[in-house]
């Protein structure tokens with residue numbers, strides 16, 4: 001069994017990200033034997049949003065909480081050759097195409113089709129460049145999700161906490177971006193390649209990411225990769241009821257002393273429905289809450 005915590009270094013760990021870190025660590029300790037490993041991957045592929053030095057800050061915060069990876073952490077920006085290989089595999093299979101659309105082009109195409117449809121503020125791509133760039137310059141490479149999904153209908157997957165899930169990627173998301181022409185690799189491609197290359201068997205992460213899973217499963221199938229098990233953890237909400245995030249200014253966890261770090265961990269354990277303040281007890285409780293890993 002191999003689990004992982006994969007933070008984006010866009011800010012320090014906050015109470016919400018610590019929940020995901022603790023949960024993935026507990027899952028490996030609860031279900032893995034002596035060979036099991038818990039890995040940390042710094043997801044800095046999406047370079048525009050990342051802050052320099054923040055990966056190290058996160059690793060120090062994890063260490064202060066006693067969450068030590070079983071192998072040296074990996075950094076996505078040092079792994080771009082892997083993403084290049086995956087993109088060319090998709091290109092060769094006719095499952096990736098260049099797209100020249102700006103946001104404005106996409107909005108106009110959606111309006112023409114009578115589909116003023118956005119999903120969480122993201123535009124559902126109407127497929128404009130599927131048959132060619134129409135004289136435009138390529139801005140991105142997209143995954144031909146619609147073609148790959150074909151007549152298969154919605155993609156079904158099971159979450160270890162949330163139960164059966166499904167999403168019609170072609171209709172609800174459209175052909176999504178794999179890489180921007182000006183550089184950054186999209187999260188979807190990088191995460192799928194890394195999870196497979198690192199042999200991850202169990203992905204445990206925040207519930208806000210659950211909606212990405214169907215896209216990731218489609219990409220795994222297109223690339224001939226195994227699909228790990230997924231478990232999405234409860235989110236920590238701010239005082240206004242919205243999800244805590246770096247974007248809305250969630251404050252860094254306090255690791256200034258052992259006692260402070262322990263209090264942060266205990267708070268994270270409560271979000272996961274665990275009682276007491278002892279890790280061995282949390283591991284045992286986790287095993288009975290989520291028995292079905294390896």
Ligand code: GLU
Nearest residue numbers: 006007008043191205209
């Ligand atoms: N890097 C992503 C984030 O920090 C998480 C990716 C994942 O766990 O799949 O939101």
